[in-house]
Amino acid sequence: MGKSKHITWHASEVTKSERQQRNQHKSAVIWFTGLSGSGKSTISVALEKALFAQQVHTYRLDGDNVRHGLNQNLGFSPEDRKENIRRIGEVSKLMADAGLVTVTAFISPYKADRDAVRHLLDEADFIEVYTACSLTECEVRDPKGLYQKVRSGEIAEFTGVNAPYEAPTEPEIILDTETLTVEASVSKILDYLQKHQYINTAQV
Numbered sequence: 001m002g003k004s005k006h007i008t009w010h011a012s013e014v015t016k017s018e019r020q021q022r023n024q025h026k027s028a029v030i031w032f033t034g035l036s037g038s039g040k041s042t043i044s045v046a047l048e049k050a051l052f053a054q055q056v057h058t059y060r061l062d063g064d065n066v067r068h069g070l071n072q073n074l075g076f077s078p079e080d081r082k083e084n085i086r087r088i089g090e091v092s093k094l095m096a097d098a099g100l101v102t103v104t105a106f107i108s109p110y111k112a113d114r115d116a117v118r119h120l121l122d123e124a125d126f127i128e129v130y131t132a133c134s135l136t137e138c139e140v141r142d143p144k145g146l147y148q149k150v151r152s153g154e155i156a157e158f159t160g161v162n163a164p165y166e167a168p169t170e171p172e173i174i175l176d177t178e179t180l181t182v183e184a185s186v187s188k189i190l191d192y193l194q195k196h197q198y199i200n201t202a203q204v
C-alpha cells in the first residue's frame with residue numbers, strides 16, 4: 001500500500017489500444033534476465049537498434065543506467081534489489097501503456113520479483129528472455145572486470161558467486177549465449193515477436 005491518501009486514478013482519453021493502432025504494433029516488455037556478463041546489455045542494445053530500424057517505437061532500460069538516476073538511492077541488498085525491480089516494473093508498465101516495446105536489461109535474480117512484474121503488467125505484455133550462460137563463461141568474459149573484483153574481495157554480494165540467481169523456469173525465450181551469436185539471439189526474439197503478432201514487419 002502506498003503512503004498517500006486522497007489520491008484518485010485519472011483516466012486518459014487516449015487508450016492503450018488507440019496508441020497501439022497508431023504505432024502499428026503491440027506494446028511489450030521484453031524482460032532480459034541472466035547473470036552478469038551473460039549478454040543482456042549487448043543483445044538488448046542490438047535488439048533495440050533492430051526494432052527501431054523496423055519502425056517500432058522502442059526504448060531500452062538498462063541496469064547501470066537506471067541506477068544512475070531513478071534508483072540511485074538503492075544498493076544491492078536483497079531489499080534494494082527487490083525495490084529496484086519493482087520500480088523498473090512500474091516504469092515498464094507506464095511504457096507499455098504508452099504503446100512502446102520496452103527492452104529491459106537487469107540481472108533481476110529473484111524469480112518472485114520477476115513474477116511480480118509479470119503480474120503487474122497486462123498478461124501478453126511480459127516476455128521473459130533468459131540469457132543462459134555458465135558462470136565459468138561469464139567469468140571468462142568479465143566485460144566490466146566485476147568478477148575479478150569479486151574474487152579479490154572488492155565487491156560483496158555478487159549474483160552467481162555469493163548472492164543467489166534464480167533462473168526462470170518457464171521463460172518465453174531462452175538464449176544460450178554460449179552457442180548463439182548476438183545476431184542469432186536478436187533474430188530469435190524478432191521471430192518470436194512476429195510469430196506472436198507483436199510486430200508485423202510485412203507492413204513496414
Ligand code: ADP
Nearest residue numbers: 036037038039040041042141143177180181182
Ligand atoms: P550483461 O548485460 O548480461 O552483464 P554484457 O552484455 O554487458 O552482459 O556482457 C556480455 C559480454 O559477452 C560482452 O562483452 C559481449 O561482447 C560478450 N559476448 C561474447 N559472446 C556473446 C554472445 N554470443 N552473446 C552475447 N554476448 C556475448
